[in-house]
Structures are given as C-alpha cells and as structure tokens.
Amino acid sequence: MKLDKTTETLLVFLAAFVTLITAYLVEQVCADNNVSSEYAIDMSLTGARLSDGVYASVAKSEENVTRNRYIAKYEFEIHNDSNVNISNWAAYITVPKDTEITNFWGVEANIEKGRLICAPEFYNLSFSKGDSLSFGVVLNTQKSFYPEQISFRGYKSGNSGGVFTKILYGAFIIWAALFVGFFVSNFNLKNYREKQKNDVRIILQSMNTFISFIDAKDPYTRGHSRRVAMYAAEIAKRMRLSEDEVQNIYYAGLLHDAGKLSVPDAVLNKPGKLTDEERKLIQDHTVAGGKMLKQMSSLRGIRETALYHHERYDGTGYPEGLKGDTIPLYARIVGVADSYDAMSSNRVYRRHLNKDEIIEEIQQGSGTQFDPNIVPFMVDMINDGYVNVVKMETADNDAGRSDFHLTEDDIPGVYMGF
Structure with missing residues (x-):
C-alpha cells in the first residue's frame, strides 16, 4: 500500500521519537549499572540532619520486658537528598552483645561481629536521589537499647547529565522543533x-x-x-x-x-x-x-x-x-x-x-x-x-x-x- 507524503513524514518522525526514547532508556540503564565511586557516611539517628546528602532517623515504637530481656521494635528511615543514585547499599548499626533478631521487614537483616547489618531486598536495590528507605527490625537485647548512629555504605551510580545525555536532550529539542515546524509548514502548505x-x-x-x-x-x-x-x-x-x-x-x-x-x-x-x-x-x-x-x-x-x-x-x-x-x-x-x-x-x-x-x-x-x-x-x-x-x-x-x-x-x- 502506497502512503502519501504526509503519512510517510509522520512515520519518520515517530521512528525518530522511538529511537530517542530507546536511547534515553538504554542510557539510564547503563548509568544505573555504572559504579563511579564508593559512598560512605556515618549518620546520627537523633533526628538532627548532619549531612547535606543522606540522613536518617529511627523510632523505637514499642518495647517489652521478658525474662530479663528487652524486646523492642525499631523503625528506620533514610533519605537521599544527594545528587546521585546509590546502589549495592548496606546500613550498619552497632548493637549490644548477645543481641538477637526477632523479626525484620523492608530489608534483609543479620548480626555479625556485634553489628546489625541491613541490606536491600530485591525491590530497593537502587537508592535513587530524592527517594526514602523505610525498614524495621525487632531486636532481643539483654538491656534496654536505643541506637544513636548508623553507618551507610554504597556505590555512586548513574552518570546522569553526562555528555551522551546532553546529546540526547539536544537531539530531542531538535526533533521537537522539526516536528512543530512540520505541522506549521503543513498547515501553511x-x-x-x-x-x-x-x-x-x-x-x-x-x-x-x-x-x-x-x-x-x-x-x-x-x-x-x-x-x-x-x-x-x-x-x-x-x-x-x-x-x-x-x-x-x-x-x-x-x-x-x-x-x-x-x-x-x-x-x-x-x-x-x-x-x-x-x-x-x-x-x-x-x-x-x-x-x-x-x-x-x-x-x-x-x-x-x-x-x-x-x-x-x-x-x-x-x-x-x-x-x-x-x-x-x-x-x-x-x-x-x-x-x-x-x-x-x-x-x-x-x-x-x-x-x-x-x-x-x-x-x-x-x-x-x-x-x-x-x-x-x-x-x-x-x-x-x-x-x-x-x-x-x-x-x-x-x-x-x-x-x-x-x-x-x-x-x-x-x-x-x-
């Protein structure tokens, strides 16, 4: 079937648009999987924001005493206000000796060498800029415990704003200008x-x-x-x-x-x-x-x-x-x-x-x-x-x-x- 020139031109514009979107998505995937450097910070959990990038808070929502041990529920929240995405992250909290984990959610949790280690589950592997992480654990300790500091480690990812991204933005602007120009010229014609x-x-x-x-x-x-x-x-x-x-x-x-x-x-x-x-x-x-x-x-x-x-x-x-x-x-x-x-x-x-x-x-x-x-x-x-x-x-x-x-x-x- 032979198409008229207007339809052929629209199909060319559509193909160019799909190509640009595909290139952008591929660039984002590559950026998310590109590790540029390590990200490490020790943050207070007292509620004060000590970092311009990533900061955290904790809430001890309940605590029960059983056979001289304390069972408490802790809810953590970490905010990423930096300008980078963070992948392969982990959070470390020093806990008392003989601490046991009763339950956890939002992360995978275990205790090694006196530290509670919280690592991401499958759905929050990447900690994007502007996002927040919410997770919690239930700890069984010999004495009442309230964490005051958390160590956060990860790797910077996402080369957003790189040369290729800027080229894509420029190409899209050119595409948009040509697309608008096509309709204006078609109307004038x-x-x-x-x-x-x-x-x-x-x-x-x-x-x-x-x-x-x-x-x-x-x-x-x-x-x-x-x-x-x-x-x-x-x-x-x-x-x-x-x-x-x-x-x-x-x-x-x-x-x-x-x-x-x-x-x-x-x-x-x-x-x-x-x-x-x-x-x-x-x-x-x-x-x-x-x-x-x-x-x-x-x-x-x-x-x-x-x-x-x-x-x-x-x-x-x-x-x-x-x-x-x-x-x-x-x-x-x-x-x-x-x-x-x-x-x-x-x-x-x-x-x-x-x-x-x-x-x-x-x-x-x-x-x-x-x-x-x-x-x-x-x-x-x-x-x-x-x-x-x-x-x-x-x-x-x-x-x-x-x-x-x-x-x-x-x-x-x-x-x-x-």
Missing part, C-alpha cells in the same frame, strides 16, 4: 494550496471569457483551444518538464488563439480561397493575441505563445520569422499541438485527415515546420491513443453547445501540483 486553487478558478474564469468569444467567432473550431491545451500539456509532461511549466503550457494552449477576436467573421469563416489581404488579416491574429495578453505577465509564456505559435522551425513562419530554438519552447510545443488539431478536425474549407495522413504530414514537417525534438512525442500520442481520449472528453462541446466552460477539474492533478 494547505492554505497555500487552497489559495492556489482559488487563483486557478479566477484564471479559468477569465479564460472562459476569452474562449467563449473565440468559439462564438468560429463555431467549426469549438473545443479547439481546450484540445490544444491538453495536447500541449501532455507533450510537456512526456518531455519531463517541471509541473509548473506543464501547467503554464496548458494555460498557453488555452489562450493561443485569443487574437482571432480581431479577425472579421467573414474572413475567419470564409469557405473559399483567401485573398492576400484576408490571409494577412488571419496571420495578424498572432500579433493581436500578443497585444491582448501583454498584461498577463504573471503567467510565464502565455503572451509569447500567442505571438509565436505560427513561427516555423526553419524560419519561414510568421509574424517575425524566428528560427530554431529562438522560437520560445511553449510556442514550439503549442505549434505542433495546434497543427495536429487542425489536421484532425473538420474545417469550413475541408474535412479532417486520417491518422496515417496526419502522422505523415507531421513527420514531413519535422525540422522545417516543427521542432524535430517535439515531433516524436506528438506522434507517440497519436499512436498510443491519447489524442482519442482528449477528443472523447471534448466531444460534447464540438456540436455547438453554448455551455462550454473550463473549471479546475479540466486540469489534471499532475499539471496543478495538487
């Missing part, structure tokens, strides 16, 4: 596309006006401008021009005959042979079109196409006799498309040519009338049937109906970049 579509509607409304006037002048060529535009755009696409250029060539094809508005109807629709003066009037439609479209400078190539689409590659065309590549590319493309549509359509003075006749005419004109680099694309479009698809799409408008209007749907998505 969406607004731009909406504006672009609205601009297209305005452009096409203006072009509809021109095309409706042209069609009214020459009913035999109704739909001609749209067909030429579609042929020209497809040629540009097959030539692998940019999407912007394909779109502009489409517009240029639509308006290439705008100058026919200046040609008298009697001349434009004359069924017989034209006089030299009448032929000059028709040829001047290129100059008239160039003048009409002079103000449409925001659409690159529109005016030049109207002005030069009847120039010939060998320099014998009109209005200026331009030759070869001095003829603008848009005009060369539209010139081929225009000639094909003229040969494949019925005109007031003749019927259309068949497929083989058209191909022969176009190939004979390669290098003289037409750019030889463009001709093969037009011939391919004839052979692969693309031109027939265009004719089918415009067939309803060839019968002289007056409801012919272009919309943004007339422009294929690839031409618009949508």
Whole structure:
C-alpha cells in the first residue's frame, strides 16, 4: 500500500521519537549499572540532619520486658537528598552483645561481629536521589537499647547529565522543533494550496471569457483551444518538464488563439480561397493575441505563445520569422499541438485527415515546420491513443453547445501540483 507524503513524514518522525526514547532508556540503564565511586557516611539517628546528602532517623515504637530481656521494635528511615543514585547499599548499626533478631521487614537483616547489618531486598536495590528507605527490625537485647548512629555504605551510580545525555536532550529539542515546524509548514502548505486553487478558478474564469468569444467567432473550431491545451500539456509532461511549466503550457494552449477576436467573421469563416489581404488579416491574429495578453505577465509564456505559435522551425513562419530554438519552447510545443488539431478536425474549407495522413504530414514537417525534438512525442500520442481520449472528453462541446466552460477539474492533478 502506497502512503502519501504526509503519512510517510509522520512515520519518520515517530521512528525518530522511538529511537530517542530507546536511547534515553538504554542510557539510564547503563548509568544505573555504572559504579563511579564508593559512598560512605556515618549518620546520627537523633533526628538532627548532619549531612547535606543522606540522613536518617529511627523510632523505637514499642518495647517489652521478658525474662530479663528487652524486646523492642525499631523503625528506620533514610533519605537521599544527594545528587546521585546509590546502589549495592548496606546500613550498619552497632548493637549490644548477645543481641538477637526477632523479626525484620523492608530489608534483609543479620548480626555479625556485634553489628546489625541491613541490606536491600530485591525491590530497593537502587537508592535513587530524592527517594526514602523505610525498614524495621525487632531486636532481643539483654538491656534496654536505643541506637544513636548508623553507618551507610554504597556505590555512586548513574552518570546522569553526562555528555551522551546532553546529546540526547539536544537531539530531542531538535526533533521537537522539526516536528512543530512540520505541522506549521503543513498547515501553511494547505492554505497555500487552497489559495492556489482559488487563483486557478479566477484564471479559468477569465479564460472562459476569452474562449467563449473565440468559439462564438468560429463555431467549426469549438473545443479547439481546450484540445490544444491538453495536447500541449501532455507533450510537456512526456518531455519531463517541471509541473509548473506543464501547467503554464496548458494555460498557453488555452489562450493561443485569443487574437482571432480581431479577425472579421467573414474572413475567419470564409469557405473559399483567401485573398492576400484576408490571409494577412488571419496571420495578424498572432500579433493581436500578443497585444491582448501583454498584461498577463504573471503567467510565464502565455503572451509569447500567442505571438509565436505560427513561427516555423526553419524560419519561414510568421509574424517575425524566428528560427530554431529562438522560437520560445511553449510556442514550439503549442505549434505542433495546434497543427495536429487542425489536421484532425473538420474545417469550413475541408474535412479532417486520417491518422496515417496526419502522422505523415507531421513527420514531413519535422525540422522545417516543427521542432524535430517535439515531433516524436506528438506522434507517440497519436499512436498510443491519447489524442482519442482528449477528443472523447471534448466531444460534447464540438456540436455547438453554448455551455462550454473550463473549471479546475479540466486540469489534471499532475499539471496543478495538487
């Protein structure tokens, strides 16, 4: 299944986020298991805080006397306000001789050489900064006993704030900035596309006006401008021009005959042979079109196409006799498309040519009338049937109906970049 670009980008962001989180967790695990130095401190249990890092307190909650021995319950609490984690810790308390342990909780407890040793159980192996340890024991002593000091030993762990951690934080900040930027740019792009579509509607409304006037002048060529535009755009696409250029060539094809508005109807629709003066009037439609479209400078190539689409590659065309590549590319493309549509359509003075006749005419004109680099694309479009698809799409408008209007749907998505 092919994903759109937005979804693909979101998946890339998600993968990067998962990678950063995984790297951070791995770094934390490695830091927790990294021993940097020993941590040792002797703390008072009187309740006074004697250390800026780790401090402790004890509460003797109850005491009973049985057969001249004292059974007492002691509850300890140790606080870690240091800036490091402590692992493999143990607490040592000096106890009277012959002391026995009756019970314990929160730790593993035993007595060795006159010291009560409290070591962590499985759930509190690591003593993290900001945490507290709570545990207790019940001791059986020969005399009443109250501990006043506890020795705490362990190993500093957690290289938090190291170079790698800082790199991860920096990478996450960059990721967050790019992620926010992606959504902002995506939102702006969406607004731009909406504006672009609205601009297209305005452009096409203006072009509809021109095309409706042209069609009214020459009913035999109704739909001609749209067909030429579609042929020209497809040629540009097959030539692998940019999407912007394909779109502009489409517009240029639509308006290439705008100058026919200046040609008298009697001349434009004359069924017989034209006089030299009448032929000059028709040829001047290129100059008239160039003048009409002079103000449409925001659409690159529109005016030049109207002005030069009847120039010939060998320099014998009109209005200026331009030759070869001095003829603008848009005009060369539209010139081929225009000639094909003229040969494949019925005109007031003749019927259309068949497929083989058209191909022969176009190939004979390669290098003289037409750019030889463009001709093969037009011939391919004839052979692969693309031109027939265009004719089918415009067939309803060839019968002289007056409801012919272009919309943004007339422009294929690839031409618009949508």
